[in-house]
Amino acid sequence: MSRVPPFSSPLLVGFETIEKSLERIAKNSDGYPPYNIERCLRDDTEVLRITLAVAGFSIDDLEISIEESQLVVRGKQIDDAPRDFLHRGIASRQFQKAFLLADGMRVLGAELKNGLLAIDLDRPQPERQVKRIAISQRD
Template identity: 40%
Template sequence: MRSAFDFTPFRRSAVGFDRLFDMLESSAASGAGENYPPFDLIRTSEHEYRIEIAVAGFRREEIDITSHQNVLIIRGRKADEGGADYIHRGIATRSFERRFALADHVQVTGADLADGMLALTLKREIPEAMKPRRIEIGGTAQPRHDRIEAEVNSETRQSETA
C-alpha cells in the first residue's frame, strides 16, 4: 500500500536504507486510526528511552511483551469476566496489540506495571566494534617530499658518474 509520502527519490540515492523506507511506509498505512491504548514515548537520556502505556484494568498475567528482530510487541488479552451484569461499561477492556519499531542495538532493559501504567525502559547499546575509533598515522611510509628529494639526488648522482 502506498503512503501519502513518496519515498522514491530517497530510495534512488540512499543505499542500504530499504528496511527504513519499508518500515515508514508500513507504519503510515497500519497506524491510521488505531489509538488504543494511549502511550507516551519519552527520551530520558542520549541513549535511553521509556515507553509508558495506559493499561488500566489489565493484570500482569494479561499482558505479553515480546521483542523480536527490531520490533517490540505489547499485547493485552483481558480474561472473560463472566457473571457480571453491567448496566454501563465505560472502561475499555478490549484486547490490544501495540508494535514499536526499534532501531538497531536498542534493547528493552525492563518493564514495570504500577497504577495502571505499563512502563518499559529501553537502552541503545552500541557494540564496541561499531563505535568510532581514532586511527593513528604511522611513520613507516616515507613522506612524499622526502621520496622526491631522494629521487632527485639519485638522478644527480647517476648523471655525475656518467
C-alpha cells in the same frame, strides 16, 4: 499522481526493510492505549522510557516482544464470568502497539505499576569503526 517512496534514492542501499517497517507502523496508528516516550535517568545512565496507560490489565494480560526490530506490546483481557451490566463504560479490549527500534536499541526491562506499563530502553554508544577495504586489480 504517483507515490514516491521515501527511500527511493539510489544512494540509500539496503533500507527497504526500514521502509516496510514504517508502512506497517503507519497502519498500526490506533491511539489506544495512550503512551508517553521520555528521556530519564536510570542508574546514572540516560534511557528512553515508553509508558503505556493499561489500566485494568494485569501482568498476565500483557506481552512484550521484539519482532523484526520492532518492540511489540500486546494486551488481551478475558472476561471470565458473564456479568449483568446496568451500564458498561469500561470495555474489555485488546490492543497491539508497535514501536520501531533503531539498530542497537536494547530493552532494559519493563514494570507494571498503578495501571502504567513502563518499558526502559537504551542504546549503547557504538565504537567508531573505520575499516579499510582492499582493492584488487584485474587486467
